Amino acid sequence: MKEFFKHLRYVLTENPVTLIAGGLFLTLVVIAIAGPVLVPYDPLASNASQTLKPPSWDHWFGTDQLGRDVFSRVLIATRLDLAIAVSAVAISFVVGSVIGALAGFFGGWTDRVVGRLTDTIMAFPLFVLAMGIVAAMGNTVENIVYATAIINLPFYARVARTEVNVRRNADFVLAARLAGNSSLRLLATHIYPNTLPPMMVQVSLNMGWAILNAAGLSFIGLGVRPPTAEWGIMVAEGAGYIVSGEWWLALFPGAALMLAVFCFNLLGDGLRDLIDPRRRT
Amino acid sequence: MNGNGKLRMIIGRLGQSIPSVIGIIIVTFVLTRALPGDPAVYFAGPAATPESIQQIRESLGLDKSWPEQFLLYVRDLATGDLGVSISTGFPVAEELLRRLPASLELTLLALIFSISVALPLGIAAATRPNTWVDQLCRLIVTAGVSLPVFFTGLFMVYIFYYLLGIAPSPLGRLDIIYLSPPQVTGFYTIDALLDGDLELFGAALAQLIMPAVTLGTFTLAPLARMTRGAMLQVLSSDFIRTARASGLKRSTVLYTYAFRNALLPILTTLGMVFSFMLGSNVLVEKVFAWPGIGSFAIEALIVSDYVAVQGFVLAMALLYVALNLTIDILYTLVDPRVGLDS
Amino acid sequence: MRRRDFIKTVGVAVGASAIPFLRHLPAHAAGRGDTLVVVTGNGPNSMDIQRKGTNRPAYQIAVNLYDRLVGYGTKTLEDGTMMYDYQKLEPEVAESWEVAADGMSISFKIRDGATFWDGSPITAQDVKWSFDRAVSLGGFPTVQMKAGSLEKPEQFEAVDDKTFVIKLLRKSKLTLPDLGVPVPIIFNSKVAKANATADDPWATEFLHRTPAGGGAFMLERWEPGQQTVYTRYDDWKNGDLPGVKRVIIREIPSASTRRALLERGDADVSLDLPPKDFAELQKSGKFTINAAPIENSLAAIGLNLTFEPFKNKLVRQAIAYSVPYDQIFKQAAFERGIPMWGGKSFTPATIEWPQPFPYDTDYDKAKSLLQEAGYADGFDVPLSFNLGLAQWSEPMCLLLQESLAKVGIKATIDKIPGANWRTAALVEKKLPMHVKNFGGWLNYPDYYSFWVYQKDRLFNSMNYHNEEVEKLTDLTLHLEVDDPQYEPNIKKLLTIFFDEVPLIPIYQPYLDVATQKSVTGYEYYFHRQLDCRSFKKATA
Numbered sequence A: 001m002k003e004f005f006k007h008l009r010y011v012l013t014e015n016p017v018t019l020i021a022g023g024l025f026l027t028l029v030v031i032a033i034a035g036p037v038l039v040p041y042d043p044l045a046s047n048a049s050q051t052l053k054p055p056s057w058d059h060w061f062g063t064d065q066l067g068r069d070v071f072s073r074v075l076i077a078t079r080l081d082l083a084i085a086v087s088a089v090a091i092s093f094v095v096g097s098v099i100g101a102l103a104g105f106f107g108g109w110t111d112r113v114v115g116r117l118t119d120t121i122m123a124f125p126l127f128v129l130a131m132g133i134v135a136a137m138g139n140t141v142e143n144i145v146y147a148t149a150i151i152n153l154p155f156y157a158r159v160a161r162t163e164v165n166v167r168r169n170a171d172f173v174l175a176a177r178l179a180g181n182s183s184l185r186l187l188a189t190h191i192y193p194n195t196l197p198p199m200m201v202q203v204s205l206n207m208g209w210a211i212l213n214a215a216g217l218s219f220i221g222l223g224v225r226p227p228t229a230e231w232g233i234m235v236a237e238g239a240g241y242i243v244s245g246e247w248w249l250a251l252f253p254g255a256a257l258m259l260a261v262f263c264f265n266l267l268g269d270g271l272r273d274l275i276d277p278r279r280r281t
Numbered sequence B: 001m002n003g004n005g006k007l008r009m010i011i012g013r014l015g016q017s018i019p020s021v022i023g024i025i026i027v028t029f030v031l032t033r034a035l036p037g038d039p040a041v042y043f044a045g046p047a048a049t050p051e052s053i054q055q056i057r058e059s060l061g062l063d064k065s066w067p068e069q070f071l072l073y074v075r076d077l078a079t080g081d082l083g084v085s086i087s088t089g090f091p092v093a094e095e096l097l098r099r100l101p102a103s104l105e106l107t108l109l110a111l112i113f114s115i116s117v118a119l120p121l122g123i124a125a126a127t128r129p130n131t132w133v134d135q136l137c138r139l140i141v142t143a144g145v146s147l148p149v150f151f152t153g154l155f156m157v158y159i160f161y162y163l164l165g166i167a168p169s170p171l172g173r174l175d176i177i178y179l180s181p182p183q184v185t186g187f188y189t190i191d192a193l194l195d196g197d198l199e200l201f202g203a204a205l206a207q208l209i210m211p212a213v214t215l216g217t218f219t220l221a222p223l224a225r226m227t228r229g230a231m232l233q234v235l236s237s238d239f240i241r242t243a244r245a246s247g248l249k250r251s252t253v254l255y256t257y258a259f260r261n262a263l264l265p266i267l268t269t270l271g272m273v274f275s276f277m278l279g280s281n282v283l284v285e286k287v288f289a290w291p292g293i294g295s296f297a298i299e300a301l302i303v304s305d306y307v308a309v310q311g312f313v314l315a316m317a318l319l320y321v322a323l324n325l326t327i328d329i330l331y332t333l334v335d336p337r338v339g340l341d342s
Numbered sequence C: 001m002r003r004r005d006f007i008k009t010v011g012v013a014v015g016a017s018a019i020p021f022l023r024h025l026p027a028h029a030a031g032r033g034d035t036l037v038v039v040t041g042n043g044p045n046s047m048d049i050q051r052k053g054t055n056r057p058a059y060q061i062a063v064n065l066y067d068r069l070v071g072y073g074t075k076t077l078e079d080g081t082m083m084y085d086y087q088k089l090e091p092e093v094a095e096s097w098e099v100a101a102d103g104m105s106i107s108f109k110i111r112d113g114a115t116f117w118d119g120s121p122i123t124a125q126d127v128k129w130s131f132d133r134a135v136s137l138g139g140f141p142t143v144q145m146k147a148g149s150l151e152k153p154e155q156f157e158a159v160d161d162k163t164f165v166i167k168l169l170r171k172s173k174l175t176l177p178d179l180g181v182p183v184p185i186i187f188n189s190k191v192a193k194a195n196a197t198a199d200d201p202w203a204t205e206f207l208h209r210t211p212a213g214g215g216a217f218m219l220e221r222w223e224p225g226q227q228t229v230y231t232r233y234d235d236w237k238n239g240d241l242p243g244v245k246r247v248i249i250r251e252i253p254s255a256s257t258r259r260a261l262l263e264r265g266d267a268d269v270s271l272d273l274p275p276k277d278f279a280e281l282q283k284s285g286k287f288t289i290n291a292a293p294i295e296n297s298l299a300a301i302g303l304n305l306t307f308e309p310f311k312n313k314l315v316r317q318a319i320a321y322s323v324p325y326d327q328i329f330k331q332a333a334f335e336r337g338i339p340m341w342g343g344k345s346f347t348p349a350t351i352e353w354p355q356p357f358p359y360d361t362d363y364d365k366a367k368s369l370l371q372e373a374g375y376a377d378g379f380d381v382p383l384s385f386n387l388g389l390a391q392w393s394e395p396m397c398l399l400l401q402e403s404l405a406k407v408g409i410k411a412t413i414d415k416i417p418g419a420n421w422r423t424a425a426l427v428e429k430k431l432p433m434h435v436k437n438f439g440g441w442l443n444y445p446d447y448y449s450f451w452v453y454q455k456d457r458l459f460n461s462m463n464y465h466n467e468e469v470e471k472l473t474d475l476t477l478h479l480e481v482d483d484p485q486y487e488p489n490i491k492k493l494l495t496i497f498f499d500e501v502p503l504i505p506i507y508q509p510y511l512d513v514a515t516q517k518s519v520t521g522y523e524y525y526f527h528r529q530l531d532c533r534s535f536k537k538a539t540a
Helices: A002-015 A016-038 A070-106 A109-124 A124-135 A142-168 A171-178 A185-218 A229-239 A248-275 B003-033 B039-043 B050-059 B066-078 B090-128 B133-145 B147-164 B188-194 B198-217 B220-235 B236-246 B252-279 B282-287 B295-302 B308-335 C004-016 C058-067 C124-134 C142-148 C188-193 C204-209 C255-261 C274-284 C313-322 C327-332 C363-373 C387-406 C418-427 C445-452 C467-477 C486-502
Strands: C036-042 C070-075 C082-091 C094-099 C107-109 C156-160 C164-167 C217-223 C226-231 C246-253 C287-293 C297-302 C337-339 C380-386 C410-416 C432-437 C503-516
Touching: A002 C313, A016 A248, A016 B133, A070 A109, A070 A142, A070 A229, A070 A248, A109 A142, A124 A185, A124 B282, A124 C486, A142 A185, A171 A185, A185 A229, A185 A248, A185 B147, A229 A248, A229 B147, A248 B090, A248 B133, B003 B066, B003 C107, B003 C432, B039 C418, B050 B236, B050 C255, B066 C204, B090 B133, B090 B220, B090 B252, B090 B282, B133 B220, B147 B198, B147 B282, B147 C255, B188 B198, B188 C297, B198 B282, B220 B252, B220 C082, B236 B252, B236 C124, B252 B308, B282 B295, B295 B308, B295 C287, C058 C217, C070 C226, C082 C142, C094 C337, C107 C124, C124 C142, C124 C164, C124 C188, C124 C246, C255 C274, C255 C337, C274 C337, C274 C445, C274 C503, C297 C313, C297 C387, C313 C363, C313 C387, C313 C486, C313 C503, C327 C337, C327 C387, C327 C503, C380 C418, C387 C410, C387 C418, C410 C418, C410 C432, C410 C486, C418 C503, C445 C467, C445 C486, C467 C486
Parallel strands: C036 C246, C380 C410, C380 C432
Antiparallel strands: C070 C082, C094 C107, C107 C164, C156 C164, C217 C226, C226 C246, C287 C503, C297 C432, C297 C503, C337 C503
């Protein structure tokens, strides 16, 4: 453990960028949790006398067509955007790592089935597949989560499969096997936990992508139900106002989106250094 | 390994992709049949009666059961027939072929942009690992992959076209005052050059720049990272040390020896990046009104034109499989270390 | 000097500009006098209006590239906007026509010297072939022909090259006007037949891609999804020669780009902008905004009577009193329309249509009505709109949602993708509360009632059914407007609409078209497409 913290301190001091990203991440989490308390205005309330006002002291990010405060909407959207990404990644992590681990451990036809499944998913243009899934299953936030989870599944399955495969015949596993552990037990208690660190790296790298994917889907009009605030749909709606000079409608939610994704990507990089310094590329 | 072994291996690899293709066909079929909206209702027009809707449903074959429809679909596919797009009335294969050059031209230019930025960045980072140069490179490529393409695209249009007026209007492949060059390759830039029309070449290129940069920025990260990684590995290898020790010039060592040896993994990444870009430029095409296959897919999805969606997804998936296959095979042919047993 | 000659002379004088075929037009194409640049959101998906699945933007092909036997006249509105005159028919391919003494046939004389683009004369046989085609293909063209009692090929006879006769099945005031709509276009039957096959006797595959006619414009190029380019047919004899030589119609999916193109002078005409943009462009004073109220059309809220609370008239009225009319009109519609609320009385004074309904925003009244109906605590209801019309329907729904909350009704907003809208709203009729924007081609309240209020009609997405409405609509639909029976019965009908409110109108929308100041001659048509023949452009 001590060794780990030493390494952590080394990584952070060596790499101030990760430190900044970590700070940003904490801020995002705080906003996501405390958002409703922090907002200066009701993010859903219209105000007929304050429509399309540029940023000012009263409205830091200006107001939209209905007079709603853009700052409040951007803050409140943090929770939804993070929630979509976290749950999508969580689902693909759990499902993907389990089927990947099974494939890697048992090999044979299990491996082939899982292999074909992931190959098939990977063969599609992923964003288009996600679009198709949401369009076919119905236009809801839950389906955005499922679609994002499905297209991320292969990455986890593959990592898990490889990690389990290399450990399958490791000495400590053979030792445990000789001690009379059943196969599944062996997998669950001895091998699977060891695959978690590399999987965690995958998770943090994947988060940013999941946010972008969900925002992209809602940008083309799929998923989020008005008046719910969500960064992607806010950019999409704001896009129509840029030419008439109301740039703030798209700029601020877009910048928030960018910042969040940036933060997760940097964090993922940092995490990789921390957990697996050899693999840093 | 002898040539025969390689051939056998290639055939084996081809065989492996067959289950994938079958999976793709099934998934595509099920997904597109589950699309909401009844195409028969949509195409029966504004003054539809229940009879005319039924009539159209029959003429589209939608009154048959799913298994029956699937068999018919597979039979058509076997003859290379992707069906006729319901919304445009043209054969889907023809639509895709007409639009593919637009997407390919954009993707290739984006790739060129991406390579010309990512490779120097990756090499710079690899030669000075863990310095501020390395950190900066990393920051740049991470920022690139964090940009929502629809957002950056929009603001580039606003700033460079609307405010500054230096970029051409975001009208797709050519500005309003130009008509397309006679078709040879389908790439407007190349066709314009073949036609000897430099002005048109410039115009076509100008339209390409903003979408290509938007798309290319997104793929800087994998390329730069792979370059950095591969270079680091090669630079720490014995033969480079030997080369250095024998007093060769730094640049000779770097480019002639190290970079050449790092090329193979970079090329593999390049192939993956290319197929990834081709499929994921849907949003870029939408923002820049680019008449490629991505925007075709979105429009088809909006009107529930399942024939077109099906054709598009299938074509893309098969393209992926073919590309990956080609990369694998090339890799096998080029790299003697990769063998059957790996 | 006749106008056509005048234009010809000027054309030649200005017109070293006659460039046979250009790869590029000189810079600032929009500034040129002989080329009209139009930007629009959607383009045609076929060159043949009679094809199955042809979209609305393709109607413009029928209008500009083909001729009909007759066309409509023109009238000018008070604000200077020109619109078609339904009452007045003008010759097109038919030089003149004559109704037989018994009223059971009409004989048309084909114009002398009128030719198709390939130079061959337009004959009665071409007309016969074209009409046979329209009534035989099925689907939209056949339905539209039927509206004018044109139902089977035996009705049409080419007596000789220049005489075409329609035998009527019944006397109908709609037969002649129906010949002027975009559907009964005249094809060059020799070209079409040469490209027909045994499987495809009406040459649908050929005409889908290649127009074959003799209209005022010829097709120069068509790149589906990108652009359509017309060139003028200089030997056109069937009307005044168009004022522009070439029309470029560019498809630009983004509305804000369409606005930018107009503002930067790259486009002459910009279509399909959101109401906000038209309001701002008009305010800037730099452009001409042609705003014609869309005939027989209402932006409205539909209440579905299969939804339990809406079965009660009092609840429907309560909703009608909870709509924030003024706010919606200003913030969602940007005042691009005519208000349809705040009428004076529950008994209509005139039969004008559409006319304001007697409701206004009044939350107290709404609350007491809800209480009376037994819904004092309100209820939950989904509120749906078509994603394709989000520009104005989304703010409309958001404002309505907020207002409904004030009387205790909790609405959740559902965006329905365009592909699914027709199925969900019109065919399955399963949306409890939804935004409607139906508009009827023929401008009568009974016609609107026929489509929207009568039982089981496609656009009766409210599942409304009232025996009295059935009876009154059937009665008035065929009556002449000056029939003594017409006015009192229409008033009865409107009284029911007012009182029962299954449909809550908010405003009658405008069809807005923005043009550069140098462009004149825009004319509103019920088909809502550009008739490029009447456009003129001042040379800069």
